Amino acid sequence: MSGYRIHRPGERINRQKPLSFVFDNVQYKAFSGDTLASALLANGVRLIGRSFKYGRPRGIVGFGAEEPNALIQLETGAHTVPDLKATQVELYQGLLAGSTTGYPSLDFDLKGLLGKFGRFMPPGFYYKTFMEPVKAWPFYEKFIRKAAGYGRAPTEADPESYDHLHHHIDVLVVGGGAAGLWAATLAGRAGLKTLLVDEQAEMGGWLLTERRSRIDGLSGMDWVNQRLAELASLPNVSVLPRTTAFALHDLNLVQAVELLQDHLPLTERNAALPRQRLHKIRAHQVILASGAIERPLVFGYNDVPGVMTAAAGHSYLNRYGVAVGREVLVQTQNDAAYEAALDLALSGVKVTLADARQGGAAAWRQQALKNAGAELLLGHGIAKVLGDKSVSGAQLVKLDARNNQVIGSGPRLSVDTVLSSGGLTSTVHLFCHNGGRPLWNQQQLSFVCPDEGRENIACVGAITGRWELSDALDQTHATVAALLLGHGRGSTGKAPAVASEEVAAPRAIFRLPDGKPEGHGAKAFVDYQNDVAAADIHTAVRENYRSIEHVKRYTALGFGTDQGKLSNINGFAIAAEALGKPIAEVGTTTYRPSYTPVTFGALAGPHVGETFDARRYTAMHASHDARKAEYEVVGQWLRPWYFPKPGEDLHAAVNRECLATRNSVGVMDASTLGKIDVKGPDAREFLNRIYSNAWSKLDPGKCRYGLMLDENGMVMDDGVTACLADDHFHMTTTTGGAARVYSWLERWHQTEWPELKVRFTTTTDHWATVAVVGPNSRKVLQKLCTDIDFDKDAFKFMDGRSGTVAGLPARVFRISFSGELAYEINVDANYGRYMWEEVMKAGAEFDITPYGTETMHVLRAEKGFIIVGQDTDGSMSPNDLAMSWAVGMKKPFSFLGKRSLLRSHTAGAGRKQLVGLLPLDPKVVLAEGAQILSNTDDTVPAAMQGHVTSSYHSAFLGRSIAMAVLKDGSKREGDTVFVWAHGKSVPAQVVSSVFVDKEGVRQHA
């Protein structure tokens, strides 16, 4: 044996393709087909990390998703990935990895010193120890945070991409072992649209390791290849390796993540392809063939590097040509581990097998092992492992034949590796994600899925506790054949033939006794990742944690990136013993997604960067870009916020825009307002019911402002609606409220008033709207339009006209959100930018000034116009807003919110009402959201009177103004109140919320 590599027939590595990689700054050699774990073991690297709580040296334990210890940091910089399991990282040329633990170094770890006092760190140690004094917690926390956790999250943006793919299929098979391959074959032959996923790079499952079985006369892998060839020939079947089904949701939605490029060197990854793909699979039938995972036995110092599962030792040997040691002790309580011992012995490794059973395995297995030169110790168990950073030996004890007790001392063996097998644990996770419960099988010593599965979820193979290949394939065949019959598909032929073998029953033992009371001997770990020992579970039970869910949370059993794949059953069994209950009664903790960790990138998929969220643009956007607009997001819309000239900040630009608009003419893109076409003979009646004010007498050519109330009488939206014809209205809504209002209209029409003949069509996107605002706006319009009479008496405030503007058919409304003479021009949005530019040209002689949402806010606040959602918060009635004029209590039919307006609380005194505030110091701009007090006494708890809703500097008035909601505000005009923010009170006078042009002269000009 050179190093730890051994040539094995059928090994999965390619010796023609040597690779080199770096781990913890040391360069090593490996082969294509290796995992990082197999490559490290091949190079004799054992110490991979330090444990979470005690800083104990830890090595590789498993060979796949079950690995609790070997968490590594892969690559550096933007490509770094924390906490990958070395057992799942496929090796590539130049791979760079390192350990995630150990401070100041992996070899010498401070926490490791602390761990020597592990006896004094019981479960709940941190809760119990750092309680007092309370003020010292931030100090403790700093050190505890440093001690906690494994890898480091990347600090740079991820340069790789991810995507999602949805599937709608007949059959999803999870697991590409013998059972899954056969299930997929049967479904595929029946013509069903079938998808087979497996987490590993290669299909085959346990057949990748186990080489003795023959299926239909073929070797295991020949049979696998035959299956894969057949599946590849079926156009209705897809096979996805490197794809982990990590969650099963209601209605058979399964999420699976495919690692498309993780196995490639960074330099060879295709930038056009995603690194990982999240598959969202909706299958009529799910077939779970996710197999089983071997769990270790629990014994003293079972965490020393060099202690592994027997399945791991077996797999490293047969799949990767790596002998995990030169002198190996295999500890088992079942027959299967004999296979590992046998193959190791046949490979020249010195093997001793200790079997907890007095009678050992089936006679033929014992004989085979002896023939291979291995030593067999029946009725023995490991009391403790010897060695610190690597196994140097093991102390055995003799076990009682029935009771799990020590009856005598055993030999002290000098070995460099210990493999243990406590039997198999069915991988029931997916079955349980959405409510399925596994059953305890006392013969197989595992929680298993029921044979009958669940509705549209079938379970085949080892997931049902069928450990023997012949049983698993027979059950798979019978189950899938019955399913296909249910689908009306015919004969499925025979199950693959596998000779059945005699097997001796396993021993029901989980914790190997060492002859000492629990907690007094060598620490025996149940959960490696969270440093949970058998004694900790006993302590938790002693401290009266009775439910396994509570034991889990108190001890941290089964948490972490491995989700307790090795530890759960052992933990449940030890808890059951401590509780004096059968395991079936103790039950399991709850299995939740994800089965294995999933990157945030895969979950986010394409919803990042420029496609993170829908960004909505108006037709004039290019014009705004050309004028260097700064933008803000309103709803999903990108709206111009302000248009700074060189050297201007927000305030300077807004002051200029406000003055230009009040003194000459401004222009704003109002396209984002929601627009709904309302048409039908009952349109008026519908508006009467949906708005608080009356619509019966609005003539064609007229517009009206309306308030929409919810059922509680509170304002939910507002806007101007124009009457185009007796049965036809053009409704506008707030920008953010458009979709909600549209649904609101449809909901009331469809569910409550279907008898009304009216229809609604969204036209928000159809119309591009240019608002021309200010005393010169009429002159601008007159330059663009000849067929509308703009005379002040012919086209009054709140009138609407159809005509031709800049050569285009347009709807023009004389409405104003600023208190100025103003017009809104609506045209087909394909002409939106054209119209904007024509308005700019026509307005050039008046120095027309484009303005954004900030100036819009100031102009409307100067006029006391509310913004729903800013000055209202879902608890403001029209009366609270001093808008009783917009409520038609005498309408013949009721309207939404009417009844609520009459309820005692809504109509009573003490409600907050909209007012204006003038800070006594006109230079002070009040903080929006600031609380209002009646006096300067701000002793907690202060009697809060209301809060500031809108606050600006008004360039037009040369001072600050604010809008606020104030208790009984309508009666408090003239009062001085105190606005509290940032630790001080600012006095302000309560005034009318209309600051500019109370008489409305300007907008009626």
Place this chain on the structure above:
Amino acid sequence: MPKQGFQPFMESPLHHFKLDAEAQPRRADGRIWCNELPHLGYAVLRGDTAEAGFAQLVQQVTGLALPLKAGAVSQGPQGVLMWTSPDEWLLVSHRQRLADWTAQLDAGFAAQQLFAQTVDSSGGLTLAWLSGTEHITVLRHLGVYDFESIPLGHMVSTILGKATVQVIRLDSDGVFVLFRRSFADYVWRLLRRAAQPYGFAVCQLEARSDHPLFAQLAAPRPSLILA
């Protein structure tokens, strides 16, 4: 006095991507081929199929049978008529023809006193054409609907990413994706991103005089629309 000689110009919702500049003749090279069909006319048609005369009038004016099954699409050389809900359809045609149709339909509805209407949506919608062997896969990357199951001559309203779209399958060559103007930038970027693994290319729009949608591009673009 208003100046004379206005020269209105249209800009489609995807105008800013300057798709014409990068368009190439479509090839069967495994890539996703895509382009916008700009400046088509769209109108929402509302009516009650139980009212005598409604379906007849629609067919008489447009030459298209009113589709009555969910998602069904009527098509002819002059345009398409799509079922979008039990009392709602979408008409797509050349802008000028659509304006003529809607005027005739509204006049007919009024004359027969039908509770029916048309609403011009030409400024608010656009269509993208998506083809190439993996064009359905691109949709599968973005939306939960079973796009493979859409029969020829059908459409479905669904979500791509976070935007509502209609996916229309007229033939097996590709699909048309219909979306709102304001979401156009987002939808196009999504399609482009999802197509990346297969290669993404902008195809020249084909002048196919017998095609219900491409044929509507062949006629000269109007400089004006009707209100």
